[in-house]
Each structure stands twice: as C-alpha cells, then as structure tokens.
Amino acid sequence: xxxxxxxxxxxxxxxxxxxxxxxxxxxxxxxxxxxxxxxxxxxxxxxxxxxxxxxxxxxxxxxxxxxxxxxxxxxxxxxxxxxxxxxxxxxxxxxxxxxxxxxxxxxxxxxxxx
Amino acid sequence: xxxxxxxxxxxxxxxxxxxxxxxxxxxxxxxxxxxxxxxxxxxxxxxxxxxxxxxxxxxxxxxxxxxxxxxxxxxxxxxxxxxxxxxxxxxxxxxxxxxxxxxxxxxxx
Numbered sequence: 001x002x003x004x005x006x007x008x009x010x011x012x013x014x015x016x017x018x019x020x021x022x023x024x025x026x027x028x029x030x031x032x033x034x035x036x037x038x039x040x041x042x043x044x045x046x047x048x049x050x051x052x053x054x055x056x057x058x059x060x061x062x063x064x065x066x067x068x069x070x071x072x073x074x075x076x077x078x079x080x081x082x083x084x085x086x087x088x089x090x091x092x093x094x095x096x097x098x099x100x101x102x103x104x105x106x107x108x109x110x111x112x113x114x
Numbered sequence: 115x116x117x118x119x120x121x122x123x124x125x126x127x128x129x130x131x132x133x134x135x136x137x138x139x140x141x142x143x144x145x146x147x148x149x150x151x152x153x154x155x156x157x158x159x160x161x162x163x164x165x166x167x168x169x170x171x172x173x174x175x176x177x178x179x180x181x182x183x184x185x186x187x188x189x190x191x192x193x194x195x196x197x198x199x200x201x202x203x204x205x206x207x208x209x210x211x212x213x214x215x216x217x218x219x220x221x222x223x
Binding site for chain 1: 118147155156157158159162201203210211213214215216
C-alpha cells in the first residue's frame with residue numbers, strides 16, 4: 001500500500017515569505033508527527049496529532065510555526081515569515097494509534113530559505 | 115535535560131561486524147528504537163527494545179540494558195548497502211520519542 005507522502009519535495013523561498021508543507025499519512029494511521037532535521041543533526045520533534053485530541057504542540061520552536069490536520073488525515077505545517085534558520089528537512093511520520101507503535105516516515109520536504 | 119549519545123561516525127569493512135552504541139538519560143523509559151536512514155531518504159524502522167536483552171532480526175541485533183541506560187545495534191556480514199546513518203530514539207515517560215543525532219556508518223570494500 002501507499003506510504004506517507006509529503007509535498008513539495010523541495011522548496012526554496014525568500015526570507016520573510018510564508019510556506020506550507022503537506023503530509024498525507026498512511027490510511028488508517030491516527031497518529032501523525034512533524035519533525036525537523038538539520039544537516040547532521042537528529043530529529044527535532046515539532047508537533048503530534050492523535051485522532052481528535054488536542055495536538056501536542058510542545059516542540060514548535062516559535063509562534064511562526066503552526067500545523068493543522070483536517071478530517072483526521074492530511075496535515076499542513078505552516079511557517080510564517082520564514083527565517084534562514086528555518087532551513088532544514090521537514091519530516092512527517094504516521095503510526096497506528098498512539099506512540100506505542102513504530103513510526104513510518106515520509107520522504108521529507110527540504111526547505112531552503114534564502 | 116534529556117540526552118541521547120551516539121558516536122558521530124564509524125567506519126567498517128564489507129563482510130565484517132560493527133557495533134553502534136547508544137547511551138541515554140531520559141525522564142522515564144518506555145522503549146528504545148533503532149532506525150536506519152540512507153542519505154536523502156526518510157528513516158526506516160529497524161528494531162524495538164523495551165526489556166533487557168538481545169533482540170535478533172536477521173543480520174541486525176539490538177541490545178538493551180535499562181539499568182545502564184545503554185543500547186547497541188549490531189550489524190553482521192556488512193554489505194555496502196548498509197552505509198547509512200543509524201538513529202537511536204528513546205520513548206520517555208510522556209511517550210514522546212527523544213532522538214539521537216545518529217551515527218553515520220561508512221562501509222569500505
């Protein structure tokens with residue numbers, strides 16, 4: 001079956017512009033995660049959605065970052081007024097139910113802020 | 115604070131065995147994961163340990179000692195395709211995954 005998909009695969013934007021990153025999780029997976037990975041670094045947790053519960057936003061680095069998940073499926077991560085330090089690969093992952101299950105990752109979106 | 119430590123880079127020879135270590139200090143423990151990440155690709159799940167001991171899965175094995183806050187990933191009969199980064203992640207008391215920076219494994223012929 002289809003895995004986690006993300007779009008776009010690459011995004012180059014100018015400093016100060018807003019960007020939207022999209023994630024389509026695996027069908028039936030109720031848990032969805034957003035991570036950020038800078039070059040040579042580990043994964044930095046951003047936000048976690050579980051079903052209809054309020055999302056865990058504890059990892060969002062600033063109020064310029066927001067995310068939503070519509071209909072319990074597709075999720076969009078929005079970064080407003082992008083800064084050069086936002087440049088990274090943004091990874092989305094999904095899993096069955098809760099964090100008890102292994103996560104399946106999408107291919108990521110490479111964001112470059114010039 | 116919470117911390118996951120792994121070596122930054124390791125080099126090994128095709129056909130040999132390599133052990134990648136991971137030590138952790140986290141607020142609680144609810145399992146440890148190893149993921150493989152090829153350059154430019156997404157991480158893929160390799161193994162999961164929640165009890166002490168060795169879990170074997172083909173050429174890959176993962177060991178856990180909760181009392182020592184220590185795990186290792188053992189790769190046998192190394193192949194060139196094993197060149198990748200190996201990420202250690204620990205699930206803490208809030209069931210949140212804390213990720214290490216990864217170990218880049220270079221396989222030489």
